[in-house]
Amino acid sequence: MKPALNVHAALSGKRVLITGSTGFLAKVVLEKLIRSVPDIGRIVLVIRGGRGKTNGDARTRFERDIATSSVFDRLRAERPGFLAEFFAERVECVTGEVTEPCFGLSLAEFNALGRRVDLVINAAASVNFREALDVALSINALSVQNVAELARANNAPLVQVSTCYVNGYNRGAMLEQNVTPARAAIPRHADGHYDLYGLLKHLQHRVAAIKAETSDTEQQTRRLTELGIAEANYHGWNDTYTFTKWMGEQLAMQAMRGKTLTIVRPSIIESTLQEPVPGWLEGVKVADAIILAYARGKTNFFPAKPNEIVDIVPADLVANSVILAAAEALADPGATRIYQACTGSTNPISVGRVIELIQTESQRNWRNYERLFYNEPKHGFRVVSRPVFLLMLRAMSLGATARSSVRRLLGAGESPKLEALRTTQLLALTFSFYTAPRYVFHNKSLLALAQRFGSEDRARYMVDPTVIDWTEYLCRIHMTGLNRYALRPRSPKSLEAAAAAAPVPEQETEARPVKI
Structure with a gap:
């Protein structure tokens, strides 16, 4: 029987390089490492230099965008001297661009x-989700x-953060293993990863053709975005x-043979459950965009399957x-190794239940x-099936467009209903795949990994x-x-206007009926 693993023993004195440290998840990882492994050797952050003279180098961006983050409020309150000393002495900032050879x-x-x-994360x-193909290829693939090349220089392990949604259009139980494309055939190497040489050559050729055909930046971006979606759909992704x-993932497996x-795949990452504080969040995430649109009266229906599982995972668990x-x-x-940080197989919640809880709390x-x-x-x-959604959208669009035309003739702005309709269309275009799941993500291997550690680490x-x-x-x-x-x-002005328009509060706080 193997001895229990120990986080402190493994990471104490180690030098850990992290990319993407200005992002939401990386900040949670960084804070937890500093707080829970205080004698970690050094943390190296590769940060893109800011554009323009005022944005500065990696250290400037660290001090402005990371060190000041509220994710460190707990450490600032509990150990302010330690945190300041750690930032000054054991956080190394390297100005580099991971998309360039040798990071530039x-x-x-x-x-x-x-x-x-000693370790690369x-x-x-x-x-x-709808990035121009050339940009997405450069950053995500x-x-x-380049990152793997750096890891190999000192035989350092690479932890690659991916997403459960690499499973694409596959259906059923999504296990912690390499994903077979759901549609187009891509050759598979004997070592298990898929050989992307032909695919990358094809995609880069199509990108180059679009760039050669137009120099208009806006048109170029639009066409490259459309190309990315078309190629993704053709090969089996949303x-x-x-x-x-x-x-x-495939390039990581090839480069790290x-x-x-280790590939870690989170599902939909939302606010923290417990640490560093409950509910810590940065930016509006997948589910939040729909909540925000509902809160602002921009939408009241959405295409989804209410009885299917939506996989949401708190950031600290990831x-x-x-x-x-x-x-x-x-x-x-x-x-x-491949691990999936998800909830669907062990603590599932349905789309309908999420909507019911959020709407009840909101009301x-x-x-x-x-x-x-x-x-x-x-x-x-309300959540409706996709065919019903399209019918409703069509019917509402005709009426809203007519009203908007009349408003414009009278010198008024666009109809609020038409604006709401466009918001609903955009949300559906971007997120409806994630609210109509056809699969369940499994995390058996991740739970088994946790069992290899002692009770304190677990x-x-x-x-x-x-x-x-x-x-x-x-x-x-989360709310x-x-x-x-x-x-x-x-x-202050918007608060005054809202106060003036607000109705007199009622004594009852009972929720209104929820339509699912």
Whole structure:
């Protein structure tokens, strides 16, 4: 029987390089590493230099965009001197671009960087679902080769952060293994990864053709975005993001053959469950875009399958998964492993239940979320099948367009109903795939990994989603976090206007009936 793994023993004194550190998940990982492994040797952050003279180098961006983040508020309160000293002495910032060979450094600088790193965590990504194909390829796929080259310089393990949605249009049980494309055939190497040489050559040829045909930046971006979606759909993915992240996995497996590689696939990452504080969030995520549109009266129906499982995972459970995977990779090297940080197979929640909980909380306690709700939500929110959604959209579009035309003739602005309709269309175009799932993600291997650690580590680096109480998490933790951390305070003028327009509060706080 193998001895228990230990996070502190594996990471103490180690030099860890992290990419994508200005992003949401990487900040949670960074904070947890600093707080839970205070004697980690050094953390190296590769950060793109800002554009223009005022944006500065990596250190400037770190001080401005990372060190000031509210994710460190707990550490600032509990150990302010330690945090300041750690930032000054053990955070190294390297100005580099992961999409460029050698990160844009000289070969000597790149090799020297590689030699002083014991572990690489690659969290760099473009999470724009409808990114221009050339940009998505560069960040989500091709850059992985550069990151892997750095890891190989000192035989350092690579932890590659991916997404459960690399499973694309496949159906059923999605296991922690390499994903077979759902549609177009792509040759598979004897080692198990898919050979992307022909696919990449094809995609790069089509990108080059579009760039040669037009020099208009806006038109070029539009056509490259359309190309990305078309190619993703053809090969078996819903969008360019998931398509290129799958390619990133294949390139990582190819580049790290015979080395140590762990791929961590989160599902839909939302606010933290517990750490560093409950509800910490940065930016508006997948589910939040729909919540925000509902709160602002921009939509009241959406295409979804209410009885199907939507896979949402708190960010701290994902960060813990990354750290456990990193500790294992250091302590037990030489393997390629895949873990899925998800909830669908062990603590599932349906699309309909999520909507019911959010809407009930919104109608009962909307005044508690002053940045989210400008007024009392008086309309319901319905989920409908895709055919019904398209019929409703068509019928509403005809009426809204007619009213908008009349308003323009009278010198008024666009009809609010037409604006709401466009919001609904955009949300559906971007997110409807994620609310009509045809699969369940499984995390058996991740849970088995946690069992390789002692009880203290399992408690400190919780990855088991059965700890989530969905009512508590969605209705109180997440809604509060979305309101507090992700949204800006309202201006005094908008608050005065809202107060003047607000109805007299009622004594009852009973929820209105929820339509599902």
